[in-house]
Amino acid sequence: MIRIALLGAGLIGREHADLMASHPDIAIAAICDPSPEAAKLAERLSVPYRSDYVAMLDELRPDGAIIALPNQLHAPAALACIERGIACLIEKPIAESIASAARIVEASERTGVPVLVGHQRRHSPDIRAAKQAIAAGELGDIVAVNGMTLFDKPANYFDVAWRKSAGGGVLLINLIHDIDILRHLVGEIDSIRAFTSHARGFAVEDGASLSIRFANGALGSFIISDNAVSPWAWEYSSGQALYHPTQPGPCLFLAGRKAALSVSDMYLWRHERDDEHWQHPLARHYRGAAGLPTYVAQLTHFAAVVRREQQPLITARDGMATLAATLAVDLAAREDRTVTLAEMLVQGGAAP
Numbered sequence: 263m264i265r266i267a268l269l270g271a272g273l274i275g276r277e278h279a280d281l282m283a284s285h286p287d288i289a290i291a292a293i294c295d296p297s298p299e300a301a302k303l304a305e306r307l308s309v310p311y312r313s314d315y316v317a318m319l320d321e322l323r324p325d326g327a328i329i330a331l332p333n334q335l336h337a338p339a340a341l342a343c344i345e346r347g348i349a350c351l352i353e354k355p356i357a358e359s360i361a362s363a364a365r366i367v368e369a370s371e372r373t374g375v376p377v378l379v380g381h382q383r384r385h386s387p388d389i390r391a392a393k394q395a396i397a398a399g400e401l402g403d404i405v406a407v408n409g410m411t412l413f414d415k416p417a418n419y420f421d422v423a424w425r426k427s428a429g430g431g432v433l434l435i436n437l438i439h440d441i442d443i444l445r446h447l448v449g450e451i452d453s454i455r456a457f458t459s460h461a462r463g464f465a466v467e468d469g470a471s472l473s474i475r476f477a478n479g480a481l482g483s484f485i486i487s488d489n490a491v492s493p494w495a496w497e498y499s500s501g502q503a504l505y506h507p508t509q510p511g512p513c514l515f516l517a518g519r520k521a522a523l524s525v526s527d528m529y530l531w532r533h534e535r536d537d538e539h540w541q542h543p544l545a546r547h548y549r550g551a552a553g554l555p556t557y558v559a560q561l562t563h564f565a566a567v568v569r570r571e572q573q574p575l576i577t578a579r580d581g582m583a584t585l586a587a588t589l590a591v592d593l594a595a596r597e598d599r600t601v602t603l604a605e606m607l608v609q610g611g612a613a614p
């Protein structure tokens with residue numbers, strides 16, 4: 263059994279607690295959160311409860327920690343873990359700024375203490391199958407990608423003040439997951455142009471359209487809104503999200519020199535003979551694969567990272583690049599220009 267502490271038992275922290283409680287290889291070292299609800303959760307699960315995470319790390323010396331705190335606390339909590347040799351899973355975004363993310367990257371790389379960033383979609387069966395098909399060369403070089411995240415958040419979602427101000431909008435809450443998957447499947451992002459929308463009238467954005475150039479030459483476009491009714495979002499199509507119904511279908515389209523793939527319905531479209539082209543019908547093949555549910559797979563991977571048996575699938579450096587590319591969307595829209603990932607990293611205080 264490995265002993266993992268939970269830092270922050272709010273909306274997503276509670277899910278991590280329940281997942282850990284039912285995982286055969288994991289014991290919850292402590293639930294650490296000053297809120298009365300967290301104390302009740304620890305009581306329900308019969309695990310130690312603490313309110314101060316620094317004191318808890320020194321006292322209980324867990325093998326690993328899941329950091330599900332508000333964004334601005336990710337860096338101090340991660341540094342406290344890394345200094346003590348404790349591997350951590352940091353919820354997304356890795357930090358509230360590139361400068362804070364860079365401090366986590368520096369500490370993790372200097373000490374060799376592993377950090378896994380909680381971009382859980384990479385552990386999802388559909389994304390794993392897509393990654394496998396791409397790695398096996400089934401699509402050939404990827405030329406173009408097009409994706410959508412379009413769903414309707416209810417009005418009372420915005421009753422909480424921070425959701426209406428900078429950092430609380432659809433870019434850092436939702437688009438960051440799409441950006442992470444685009445980087446994972448297609449390759450590193452070179453540069454971005456974007457428009458954002460403010461249809462609800464809040465200071466914070468509720469939608470964005472992106473034009474993306476990848477370092478390998480592929481081009482991408484992506485559209486996101488939390489103010490539109492549609493079934494086209496990974497949350498629905500994958501059947502893997504925690505709080506959403508399953509609506510089977512596609513949300514992401516990848517086209518390569520040899521074949522095309524749609525995610526999450528996992529159809530691969532290709533010619534059957536090398537001499538065929540746009541005037542010949544395409545054959546459709548199913549490329550779906552079964553696998554552990556996304557959050558269980560993420561936790562199982564984290565347990566292997568804690569034991570130093572696997573390298574993190576999303577390192578701190580990787581998480582920082584996903585954050586930088588997501589923040590680039592906001593800058594590109596505000597300044598109405600092309601923004602490069604390298605520029606974001608350098609200006610944010612990180613080496614590209």
Ligand SMILES: NC(=O)c1ccc[n+]([C@@H]2O[C@H](COP(=O)([O-])OP(=O)(O)OC[C@H]3O[C@@H](n4cnc5c(N)ncnc54)[C@H](O)[C@@H]3O)[C@@H](O)[C@H]2O)c1
Binds near residue numbers: 274353
């Ligand atoms: N991967 C995902 O799907 C996903 C989903 C939701 C949230 N998140 C991320 O998880 C993080 C937490 O989000 P949330 O929605 O659960 O927030 P939340 O506000 O519901 O929970 C945060 C918790 O942290 C506790 N806390 C605050 N300061 C603390 C401190 N100093 N020590 C210990 N506990 C403290 C609060 O009491 C609260 O219970 C955020 O970074 C968010 O972006 C990720």
